[in-house]
Amino acid sequence: MRYCSILATFAALHQIAQGLNILITNDDGFGSANTRELYKQMTALGHDCYVVAPATDQSDMGGRVDFTSSATLTTNSGWDIIKAGAPAIGNDPNDSHIFYYNGTPAAQVMVALDYVLPTFANFSTPDLVLTGPNFGWNLGPFMYTLSGTVGAAYAAVERGIPAIAFSSGNSDQTPYYWVNASTKAGLQDPATITARLAANLAQALIKNAAGSRVLPLGYGITVNMPYITSHTSNQCINPPFVLTRMTGDAVIEKAVYDPKTKVFSYSNINAGGANKCINGDCSLPSETDVMNTGCMSSVTFFTVDYDAPYRATCDNATDVTTIIPIVVQLNGTTPPPGSGPNTTVVGQPPSMPSTSSPPRVTAIASSGVVVEWSLSALLFGLGIAVFSL
Incomplete structure (x- = not known):
């Protein structure tokens, strides 16, 4: 057993040394400066990376899966990198590891997993999916379903693949060929710094x-990162990462009707439903508050298990079972009194399998600082992890 354990340890170390197989995507387009810089950073760390991203801007698509019905591009791709009439899926002219596809962000993940990687890469299932960094923040539960960046991430998670969605406070969409080695302030381009921060967090994990x-x-x-000031100053170029939750002061949109133009637009409002803390640790700061505080980045864990708990919510104010109709059986499938033989009864198993506690892990920041935490503490918010990468 000891010999097998040693072999397993060496195998794990070998995998780290060789790097992971990583898929990178986004919703801004395959020519995005942020995404190309992240691709460069992760490749430089020794990982085998492929980019499969939209031909054109596909922001605000959430988890929607749209596949093009045309075998060719009907318009030029973003930033005119690929011209209309080219195949709807193809390579960047200068890099065989970078692909575009004319579909939504979630569709990029599926096309990558089911066609691009099995056909063109030396792996078919990546170890990790990275999305973004997006141009602009994606804060709160509303953005969880609206953002194409986050939508691509949870499409990967639904397929069983770990995923991290990155969003940046620098919201001007820029192509990769606008990235400068240094700015007027003598610092790295914001896209490079944003990508470095994202890569450092991914590498720590x-x-x-x-x-x-x-x-x-x-x-x-x-993950949401602040506005990087490197064009003008070093005021915010190395923000710490803070463990957060989605809920709390997050905004959603409302419809605003203009009687003059007869059309609707939107404005932002706070809503109780989007800010009700149910499953997470309510003691954690909200990602919205953290991002509005200053030069910090928020790190929020999510799952694609949308079920709310049956029992009292985390603030211990409400027992949900008090509002569930009698026809729903919580502990077995015994039909309620008066039900007929054709009655469908919704129930749950009388017992659930126990799960073991996750192990403790250690994160190593790029500065050399070691931050140790329990993974369960991160996942379920038993504290606030703040560390600078």
Whole structure:
């Protein structure tokens, strides 16, 4: 057994040394400066990376899966990199690891997993999916379903692959060929810094895993990074990462009717439903508050298990079972009194399998600072992790 354990340890270390197989996508387009810089950073760290991203801007698509019905591009791709009439899926002219496809962000993940990687890469299932960094923040539960960046991430998580969605406060969409080695302030381009921060966080999590899954099955992470000031100053170029929750002061949209133009637009409002803390740790700061505070980045864990708990919510104010009709059986499938033989009864198993506690892991920041935490503390918010990468 000891010999097998040693072999397993060496195998895990070998996997880390060789790097992971990583898929990178986004919703802004395959020519995005942020995404190309992340691809460069992760490749430089020794990982085998492929980009499969939209031919054109596909923002605000959420988890929608749209496949093009045309075998060719009907318009030029974003930033005119690929011209109309070219195949609807293809390579970047200068890099065989970068693909575009004319579909939504979630569709990119599926096309990558089911066609591009099995056909053109030396792997078919990546160890990790990275989305973004998006141009602009994606904050709160509303953006969880609206954002194409996050939608691509939870499409990967639903397929059983760990995923991290990155979003940036620098919201001007820029192509990769606008990235400068340095700015007027003598600093790196914001896209480069944003990508470096994202890569450092991803690499810390990869090191934590030590050859195992980067995240537990069914879990993903959404990260929001602040506006990087490197064009003009060093005021915000190395923000710390803070463990957060989605709910709390997040906004959603409302419809605003203009009687003059007879059309609708939107405005932002706070809504109780989007800010009700149910499953997460209500003691954690909200990602919205953290991002509005200053030069910090939020790190929020999510799952694609949308079920709310049956019992009292985390603030212990409400027992949901008090509002569930009698026809729904919570502990077995015994039909309620008066039900006929054709009655369908919704129930749950009388007992659930127990789960073991996740192991402790250690994150190593790029600055050399070691931050140790329990993975369960991260996943379920038993504290606030703040560390600078």
